[in-house]
Amino acid sequence: SGNSIDVRDVRKVFGAVDTGFVALDTVSVSIRQNEFFTLLGPSGCGKTTLLRLIAGFDFPTAGQILLYGEDIAGLPPFKRPVNTVFQSYALFPHMTVAENIGFGLEMLGKPKAEVKARVTEMLRLVRMEHLAGRKTSQISGGQQQRVALARALAPQPKVLLLDEPLSALDYKLRKEMQLELKRLQGETGITFIFVTHDQEEALTMSDRIAVMSAGKILQVGTPREIYDSPSERFVAEFIGETNFIEADLIAHDGDYATVRLPTGQQIQATLAEGHKPGDKVWLVVRPEHAQLVPAPQAMLSGTVENIVYLGTDTHFHLRLDNGPLFTVRRQNTRGVAEVFEPGQRAGVAFADGTARVLRD
Numbered sequence: 001s002g003n004s005i006d007v008r009d010v011r012k013v014f015g016a017v018d019t020g021f022v023a024l025d026t027v028s029v030s031i032r033q034n035e036f037f038t039l040l041g042p043s044g045c046g047k048t049t050l051l052r053l054i055a056g057f058d059f060p061t062a063g064q065i066l067l068y069g070e071d072i073a074g075l076p077p078f079k080r081p082v083n084t085v086f087q088s089y090a091l092f093p094h095m096t097v098a099e100n101i102g103f104g105l106e107m108l109g110k111p112k113a114e115v116k117a118r119v120t121e122m123l124r125l126v127r128m129e130h131l132a133g134r135k136t137s138q139i140s141g142g143q144q145q146r147v148a149l150a151r152a153l154a155p156q157p158k159v160l161l162l163d164e165p166l167s168a169l170d171y172k173l174r175k176e177m178q179l180e181l182k183r184l185q186g187e188t189g190i191t192f193i194f195v196t197h198d199q200e201e202a203l204t205m206s207d208r209i210a211v212m213s214a215g216k217i218l219q220v221g222t223p224r225e226i227y228d229s230p231s232e233r234f235v236a237e238f239i240g241e242t243n244f245i246e247a248d249l250i251a252h253d254g255d256y257a258t259v260r261l262p263t264g265q266q267i268q269a270t271l272a273e274g275h276k277p278g279d280k281v282w283l284v285v286r287p288e289h290a291q292l293v294p295a296p297q298a299m300l301s302g303t304v305e306n307i308v309y310l311g312t313d314t315h316f317h318l319r320l321d322n323g324p325l326f327t328v329r330r331q332n333t334r335g336v337a338e339v340f341e342p343g344q345r346a347g348v349a350f351a352d353g354t355a356r357v358l359r360d
């Protein structure tokens, strides 16, 4: 197959098998060759545990991990064609950038000329040629990150595991390194498995994302699939901003449903599987799909509570008449006067087909 890693029914229990803590609850996922794959989920959901099992630092309680179709249970970490970049870069501060990058290759007993050539290639790949002779204690955090990446890529692993490698960097540098990592993955063709709790980071870099919660994988898909067609409420809530409206499912036809809003109005929405007419459902409306309109002709109406101006967009928080808050996001254009004010009555409208029906 074109799969690089197959995780099959993997369970990981810390402590006694029957009473211990279930960190991974029968997880299955296939990661393709040459893919930028992200494990995304809140703290404690099991991301690092899964990465450690792939690296061989720990063993599954049950299930299998296959690398190119072969069970790797018997292979110790150093024999797996897998390398890891940790959040703490774990560089040697007294060694130069070049020495750090070449260290692993020298440990493997590679000939000096080969190490030198490979280090030069890696320095170029991460754009650090000019700092080759500098001690790693004398370079910036972002530069250390590049060295850590170069060192991990130097032995040409088939799979690179990255455990929140950007979390120590400031916002601007993190954005820059996100694109840099994406470029490195593309240029090397190595499968990257990236762990993060940051949804924006996951959307920016990934070919596909696995959304995890409490030891389970809830959904695997491209950034667009995950954002536009979340499979359940947790996924919709974790990725991007979302409004939830309680609604009743009236009818459905394939991927589309007719739902009734609390105000009695009916609209069309896309549908995740497993619903039947009569079900109470959640209607998911992304803030950018909704518009503020004059209250009388609206699907939902309420009072503007506050308006947050963010430069590129403005967020309007509306207290709906039946209680919940609803956020509308509008892209700003220059020179257009604001028509809504806090305290004012307003309505919400969204086009047929932009909302999505989900179970709880």
Ligand code: ATP
Binding pocket: 014, 015, 021, 023, 041, 042, 043, 044, 045, 046, 047, 048, 049, 050, 197
């Ligand atoms: P974070 O983003 O905070 O690193 P994570 O999703 O990577 O979170 P894991 O580190 O995989 O989460 O941990 C999953 C759960 O397993 C956590 O509740 C954690 O406390 C627990 N856990 C991890 N390692 C052990 C261990 N050696 N013994 C007992 N429990 C553990």
